Amino acid sequence: MHFLKLLARLAETDTESLTLTGPRRTALRRLAQAGTAALPAVLTALPQPAVARDSRTVQDVLKLALTLEQLENAFYTQALQQPLSFFGTTENQAAIQTIQGHEQQHVALFTRLLVNAGATLDLTPRFDFTGSKNGAQAALYPDVFTNFDTFLRVAQLLEDTGVRAYKGQVEYIQFDNFLLESAVRAHSVEARHASHIRTMRRQRGATVKSWVSPSDAPIATTGSVAAKAYAGEDSFTQYLAGNNLVPFVDNLPINVAKPPLSQAAILAKVAEAFDEPLDGLTATEVVSLFIY
């Protein structure tokens, strides 16, 4: 867990002074409290379902968002230091520039939200986008900054992971409309990025849709950490309030194709039509591939 490593590093560093606190500090002093801690004792005393509960705090949510954005910002910034020949065309270079600009704005936004709430910022992690942990192990993507196709594969992994990670966090900030809206609006920008990266890859010959599809050629080895970024994304089960399943599975009410699609083909479209969330621990695990 790199957060633990960061905490250890923070302990030996002169950290951000608390005088940086802003007006929101008092209101958000409970930032670091666990979500369940605020429940009345009578509720917490009730028998809990036999499912592990993730008790993330608002601070956890914001720090995960910040780490994701720092990772993406560093990734695109390093790419932009490469010569034009790396990108092939000025259009490609300009697109990466556009995306990097947004990631930088997201870093600034989540930094500001954390600081204004009185949180202590962690040190910016150290990144290695080859996945070699600074040479400590074999590189996963040795040519990430020399081969544009490898770069785009990693970009897709990061953007798709970002989209799923935000989605997995919204329930923990639902009570704060400002934070919620900031997160969902950053989230849909990540989805726009992911779509463009995917379109670029398709134009370069990759088998990939602009949206996450079961028909996409996998970009990670089965069983690898990177593959966790896509695990469950092909789900075609959707639930309503009260855990009621919408049974796309057994029925074929939806068909706009001529001739009509098979049931399997429709379910593949259902899988495409909904992006799935990724829990915080898995998102952190994927992100940690590139942190040492």
Next chain:
Amino acid sequence: MSNITKSGGDDAEFAKPLYTPIKRRSFFMYAGATAGATALLLSGCDDDDDNNGTQPGAVSLGSGDVGVLNYAYALEQLEAAFYARVVASPFSGMTTDERTALTAIAQHEAIHRDFFKAAITAAAPTQIIGSLTPKFDNINFSDRTSVLSTARTFEDLGVSAYNGAGSLIQNSTYLLIAGKIVSVEARHAAYIRDLITPGSFSGSDVVDANGLDVRRSVSEVLTLAQPFITETINGDNVGK
């Protein structure tokens, strides 16, 4: 909410396949209704359409979470009807990649539409709005520019609507559903925008200086959507 909408009737027939093993007859009703633009439009013209609101042709989306669901259902109906027309009568010069992608988008939107129909039918069967009658008179479906610019309008509008509605939703399951759909709409939006102007996937007209996507209030969205819908939509109480 007494002034809301209708129940039963043809809508219940259409919703039924989501709950019971499909019958051949209802499956073909669906396939037929969505296969062609004409049939789709007709399906929006059920004869019990006009009992939705306080005045003929008026539709109230209702209040609370159900209002938000009806709001999403209305927008998804609009998008689904639009793309069904696009696929049924492709504009001249549509490439293979475009045809594949626009067909997929049509399917996604139809799935979203039917999902909300099922969701509202399950949560508040008496409060679901009926089938809306799209008004696409100003769209030239044989013209690439006309179709793609309308598609961009609908996709960016959808993204901004979901982004603005998140804070109106009380139930966390529905909030997550909105999140699952908005990112797919954003992927559509980026794809369509790149078709019009390569590299405009997240242009400064939709992403602000904080790197945040556009958000719109219910009334802002409905003002922009209303010209494409025959019925007058009232969203005054959505999320309240």
